[in-house]
Amino acid sequence: xxxxxxxxxDLGATSGRVMIGRVGEGxxxxxxxxxxxxxxxxxxDGWHWDVEALWTHVRAGLAEALRREPAxxxxxxDSWAVDYxxxxxxxxxxxxxxxxxxxxARGVDAVHAIVPFEELYRRNGLQFLPFNTVYQYxxxxxxAAAEAxxxxxxxxxxxxxxxxxxxRTNASTTGLxxxxxxxxxxxxxxxxxxxxxxxxxLVDPGETVGRATDxxxxxxxxxxxxxxxxxxxxxxxxxxxxxxxxxGTWGLVGLELEAPIVTDAARAANFTNEGGVDGxxxxxxxxxxxxxxxxxVRAWSEADGAPxxxxxxxxxxxxxxxxxRLFDADDPSLAAPGDMPTRIAALLGRDAPGRSxxxxxxxxxxxxxxxxxxxxxxxxxxxxxxxxxxxHLVGGGALNTLLCQATADRSGVPVLAGPVxxxxxxxxxxxxxxxxAFDADAxxxxxxxxxxxxxxxxxxxxxx
Ligand code: LFR
Numbered sequence: 001x002x003x004x005x006x007x008x009x010d011l012g013a014t015s016g017r018v019m020i021g022r023v024g025e026g027x028x029x030x031x032x033x034x035x036x037x038x039x040x041x042x043x044x045d046g047w048h049w050d051v052e053a054l055w056t057h058v059r060a061g062l063a064e065a066l067r068r069e070p071a072x073x074x075x076x077x078d079s080w081a082v083d084y085x086x087x088x089x090x091x092x093x094x095x096x097x098x099x100x101x102x103x104x105a106r107g108v109d110a111v112h113a114i115v116p117f118e119e120l121y122r123r124n125g126l127q128f129l130p131f132n133t134v135y136q137y138x139x140x141x142x143x144a145a146a147e148a149x150x151x152x153x154x155x156x157x158x159x160x161x162x163x164x165x166x167x168r169t170n171a172s173t174t175g176l177x178x179x180x181x182x183x184x185x186x187x188x189x190x191x192x193x194x195x196x197x198x199x200x201x202l203v204d205p206g207e208t209v210g211r212a213t214d215x216x217x218x219x220x221x222x223x224x225x226x227x228x229x230x231x232x233x234x235x236x237x238x239x240x241x242x243x244x245x246x247x248g249t250w251g252l253v254g255l256e257l258e259a260p261i262v263t264d265a266a267r268a269a270n271f272t273n274e275g276g277v278d279g280x281x282x283x284x285x286x287x288x289x290x291x292x293x294x295x296x297v298r299a300w301s302e303a304d305g306a307p308x309x310x311x312x313x314x315x316x317x318x319x320x321x322x323x324x325r326l327f328d329a330d331d332p333s334l335a336a337p338g339d340m341p342t343r344i345a346a347l348l349g350r351d352a353p354g355r356s357x358x359x360x361x362x363x364x365x366x367x368x369x370x371x372x373x374x375x376x377x378x379x380x381x382x383x384x385x386x387x388x389x390x391x392h393l394v395g396g397g398a399l400n401t402l403l404c405q406a407t408a409d410r411s412g413v414p415v416l417a418g419p420v421x422x423x424x425x426x427x428x429x430x431x432x433x434x435x436x437a438f439d440a441d442a443x444x445x446x447x448x449x450x451x452x453x454x455x456x457x458x459x460x461x462x463x464x
Contacts, residue, residue: 003027004437005072007065008427009058011079011152012227013249014039014294016054018061019421020069021428023437028454030421030428033068034061040098040337047101047337051085051092051155058156062215075160075212076223076431077153078230078423080249081173081274082133085155086146086198087164093142096152099131100336107139114192118267123188125179125260125273126172127285130335134175137194149198153225160220161210164200167222169229171202172275179260179273205229205277206434223430224277228252228284231394233277233426233444234419236452241389243377245407246422247397249291251369253376254284255384269379277430278444283384287372288329290397292365295340300358308358314366316359318402323364325351329372363402370406377411391415392457394422401460408460416457425451 003024010017016038020031036057040047058077066072086093097103108130111120117128126132133151137143150158151170158164171177171184176199178185186196203209209220224230231246237256246252260273260281274282293310300308327347334343341361345352353360373391381388391413397403398417408415419425429447432438438446 001025001437004432004435005069006428006431006435007062007072007075008223008424008431009061009075009077009156010227010230010424010427011038011054011058011077012423013080013291016057017424018058018065019424019428020065020072021424021432023428023432026453028425028429028450030424031068033065040100042337043095046103047098048095049083049098049152051096051152055156055159059214066215066218072218073435074208074219074221074431075215076221076225076427077156078223078225078227078427079152081151081170081226081228082129082131082136084133084136084149084151086140086142087148087150087158088146092155093146096155097136099136102336103139104130104135107135107137110138111135111192115188120175121267122262123178123185124175125262126175127270127272129286132175133173134192134194138192143194143198146198148200150200151225154200157209157220157222160212160215162213163210165203165209165222166200167225168202168204169224169275169277170226173226177275179262182275182279205430208434221431221434223427226274227423228274228282229276230426230430231423232256232280232282233429233447234422234451235392235394236416236419236448236455236457237392238448238452239390241387242392243380243388243390244392244394245373245397246395247289247393247403248395249289249294251287251289251373251397252282252284253287253373254282254380255386257281257283257384261383263383266383269383271380271383277426280444283380285376285379287369287376288334289369290400292329292334292340292344292369293362295337296344296361296365299339299341313358313362314400314402317362317366320360320363323360323367326364326368326371329368366400366402367406367410370403370410373407374410374412377413388413393417394419396420398458404458404460405463408462409464412462414462415460417460418457419451419455422451425455
């Protein structure tokens with residue numbers, strides 16, 4: 001088989017990238033074409049995304065990818081979940097809100113007043129996150145006037161192809177997808193006063209969405225457009241008892257299952273059942289991940305008037321002794337953008353390190369994240385009745401050796417770190433399979449074996 005080339009657009013909450021992926025016999029490669037910063041933008045009415053800036057980067061990145069590799073056969077887009085743009089007369093009605101904007105609190109009360117959380121969980125299987133799309137809709141005065149609501153990757157696919165669809169893995173994060181059937185729960189939507197007409201037809205990863213007229217008719221192929229769904233495709237799991245942590249802005253900690261678990265215990269532990277590629281279930285919990293570190297570094301850089309070097313900070317953090325006192329990485333006070341060092345110090349109280357002890361502060365953050373990972377892994381094992389024997393840590397967090405080692409130490413199981421660009425790889429692999437780069441019936445196990453061969457993970461043994 002010849003080497004096939006595709007383009008992957010992967011938009012994370014702190015950075016986005018456009019990649020060329022090459023797939024063939026013994027070949028699985030990524031070439032980064034563009035990388036750009038992303039983040040919350042404060043406007044008069046709250047925190048938004050700068051979708052137009054992202055769109056400019058995406059278009060320029062795709063043009064450059066095609067210039068470098070004219071053999072590209074398709075493009076796939078993934079991004080963070082839950083956020084959406086409303087369309088009327090073919091135009092975006094407003095800049096999409098950022099999920100960290102606190103308007104969602106109103107939506108939570110409004111939804112739960114009509115449908116209690118217990119019932120929601122039975123229907124959609126989602127952990128409670130105050131920003132799940134269904135809560136955002138309840139706080140969005142413009143929804144009633146919209147023709148369609150498109151999640152971020154679907155919004156960009158629409159701009160490229162003119163087609164309005166909802167890719168299923170990402171749609172599963174809205175709260176309006178039936179966790180048992182994978183179809184829109186139109187009854188729930190109606191109960192909540194959400195018109196079914198704004199919910200576009202669902203498509204599955206691997207289906208062609210349409211053709212990008214501005215890119216010479218290049219097909220846009222649906223991938224696991226929820227970034228975490230794409231990341232899980234490229235977790236090189238080989239053990240049936242493997243767990244994963246997809247660690248970027250968030251640490252998504254859990255298991256891949258064949259069927260959802262919506263028991264009272266799963267609900268109480270706040271575990272989610274998101275839709276995966278090939279109909280799998282991503283049974284996981286959101287742990288606040290590198291957000292704590294990136295927001296802290298941002299605050300220090302602002303205070304210093306000069307960028308703080310994360311690499312050097314982490315190296316210094318590695319040589320201080322393991323802190324005795326940690327904080328709860330999932331504390332709600334850490335969710336919104338802002339002065340992270342002050343908020344973390346408030347949680348640590350009298351044990352907070354002094355202002356000059358930045359390496360110690362960074363170490364406490366890393367250890368606290370690792371501790372939350374370990375606790376969540378234990379909960380996942382208990383809820384799914386599985387003995388976890390290895391944890392794959394993929395995403396940007398795999399570069400953080402301190403975090404990988406601390407996760408192994410605190411969870412008591414080996415950590416296999418990498419690939420760093422799991423999300424882009426998962427995006428590429430699903431497109432490549434749709435193009436016929438593998439046997440037609442290539443399973444996720446086959447795709448993961450390719451990943452393991454091309455990107456051998458780095459192993460961290462628990463030290464105690
Ligand atoms: C990770 C992620 C998580 C989702 C959060 C908000 O990038 O997609 O899976 O819970 O961002 O969308």
